Amino acid sequence: MERWAAKEAERIQRWLRQKVEAAGAEGVVLGLSGGLDSAVVGALAARAFPGRAWALVLPCQSDPALVKGAQELGRSLGLQVLTFDLTAAFEVLQATLAQEEDLRLPPEVRRLRDANLKPRLRMAALYHVAAGRRALVLGTSNRSERFIGYFTKWGDGGADLLPIGHLLKREVRELGRFLGLPEAVLKKPPSADLWPGQTDEGELGFTYDQLDAYIAGEREGLPAAVCQMIEERHRKTAHKRFLPPDPGEEEEEYGRTFQMA
16 A cells, blocks of 8 residues: 555646646645645645645634644644634624524524535635635545535535545545654544534444445445445535536536535
8 A cells, every 4th residue: 555655645746736837826725624634635735835835724613722733733744834713704704694584494404504604714715815825725525525525515625626536535544644644643533623523424424434435336244224325425415526507508417406415
């Protein structure tokens, strides 16, 4: 795996340089949470663009310890670290958009809807900073997350380039190990930091190991209920993996019938 990781890291860095040069840009910007995916993208960006890779730490009602950890990680990777606390902006926007009928929404619907404001604010911040630095925005979603649509549309799903979008979660971890990421980052439970205590696997109802096995066709031994949940998420989130359709397109080019997710 180490030989694969070395070749893959070099291939991604070369691809990033080609894409940035072709766009006439001068560098890259990414959001750094302190988790595995953003750390791997950050490490690759720092190698590809020394001094021209900016990591934004964007706390939004976040644990201060996590914020400090992300800042220290970014500096250790050789990234230019900028921190902007979006808590006040989030709370103002949340209050501004409040409606009387919100009280009739199921609590879990309201919580997820409001939580999705956070990655959308972060996306706006990333593009704002990137525009001032003639930089492209790097997304940090991996293939596993994309397969089940586990990202916020026009939030963390909004980016110019997806350096690890073709890699399963387990492959991202191997790449992170090759890049020398701290063991604490490699083993940190994946979380989108949408609310206190939130974890990806806790919300999904299955593990990334199970998801990776399903995508890789290693389905023998996987519980039928897990396969069904994965297939359902993949079907319902098809609209997230395509640009918005228009009346001139054939439906099959868009994917599945549009469904909210």
